[in-house]
Amino acid sequence: MSGAVDSWRVSLPCTRAEAEAIDAADDLAIDAVLMTTEEVEDDRERWRLDAYMEREPDAAALAAICALVPSASGTAPTVTALAEQDWVALSQEGLEPIREGRFVVHTSAHPTAAPEGGCALLIDAGRAFGTGHHATTSGCLAMLDGLAERSLARIIDVGTGTGVLAFAAAFLWPDATIVATDIDPAAVEVTRANAAANGIADLELLVADGALHDAITERGPYDLVIANILAGPLVSMAPELAAIAAPGAAIVLAGLLETQRGQVIEAFAACGCTLEAVDRRGDWTILRLAAGATRFVPATPPDPKGRDGWALDL
Numbered sequence: 038m039s040g041a042v043d044s045w046r047v048s049l050p051c052t053r054a055e056a057e058a059i060d061a062a063d064d065l066a067i068d069a070v071l072m073t074t075e076e077v078e079d080d081r082e083r084w085r086l087d088a089y090m091e092r093e094p095d096a097a098a099l100a101a102i103c104a105l106v107p108s109a110s111g112t113a114p115t116v117t118a119l120a121e122q123d124w125v126a127l128s129q130e131g132l133e134p135i136r137e138g139r140f141v142v143h144t145s146a147h148p149t150a151a152p153e154g155g156c157a158l159l160i161d162a163g164r165a166f167g168t169g170h171h172a173t174t175s176g177c178l179a180m181l182d183g184l185a186e187r188s189l190a191r192i193i194d195v196g197t198g199t200g201v202l203a204f205a206a207a208f209l210w211p212d213a214t215i216v217a218t219d220i221d222p223a224a225v226e227v228t229r230a231n232a233a234a235n236g237i238a239d240l241e242l243l244v245a246d247g248a249l250h251d252a253i254t255e256r257g258p259y260d261l262v263i264a265n266i267l268a269g270p271l272v273s274m275a276p277e278l279a280a281i282a283a284p285g286a287a288i289v290l291a292g293l294l295e296t297q298r299g300q301v302i303e304a305f306a307a308c309g310c311t312l313e314a315v316d317r318r319g320d321w322t323i324l325r326l327a328a329g330a331t332r333f334v335p336a337t338p339p340d341p342k343g344r345d346g347w348a349l350d351l
């Protein structure tokens with residue numbers, strides 16, 4: 038290896054289920070860029086976790102990374118010092134452009150042109166979830182693409198991560214008011230930077246816990262509500278998400294496993310929402326629902342169960 042040490046990589050074997058759980062978590066409170074890679078095609082047990090860090094990992098950092106992959110218990114992590122010129126290329130390794138309908142999502146390492154009549158979004162891996170490579174994000178892009186013919190004036194992306202879904206909405210509905218929120222201030226800053234990199238203007242960004250923010254209510258009701266979070270928080274937040282939806286609004290939900298589909302649909306059905314479409318991608322499921330004909334008004338205060346630390350919920 039030539040050059041001064043600039044960063045470190047910690048590698049461990051993992052399963053596909055562990056990789057998907059890592060990719061779907063908004064913020065794992067680990068100061069590292071986490072990348073998961075399929076080692077053997079279509080082998081659920083042969084995946085790899087690479088954690089890229091700016092400092093040599095100490096015992097606590099190694100323990101936190103090992104805790105993400107219980108299947109590797111007893112396997113010593115491989116720790117590699119990286120030269121400065123290796124960092125960007127290695128952190129983006131394997132992230133080829135993803136194409137969904139009108140959209141192509143790419144990283145700096147794999148630039149690509151927009152499809153005819155479509156949009157190319159630059160989203161680099163970093164501190165927030167949502168490069169477009171996880172099934173939940175790409176599935177949401179497909180759902181938005183399927184709504185393109187609708188006339189929408191107000192849109193909200195709850196749990197925006199990197200902002201990719203809000204940016205897609207801005208392309209499809211350029212005249213709409215679009216609000217993007219996240220519980221993690223770092224994610225909001227990442228979205229702000231990504232918006233500038235993609236030439237997205239007039240995006241309203243808020244740090245908020247779900248839909249519990251006065252500014253969210255004031256800008257509603259919304260013709261489209263997007264929430265790519267996870268099942269537990271979606272169930273707990275169903276009343277507040279339904280409450281900010283305009284009558285008949287489209288509600289796109291993701292971050293849930295197929296085994297959790299029923300409980301999420303049931304929670305939103307209790308708020309007057311009906312199921313319109315399902316897109317299953319491996320173990321993950323993306324839902325599109327329609328809000329009721331009458332705007333939903335919650336009868337009880339928000340339920341804190343399931344939402345505490347919702348960015349970490351699996």
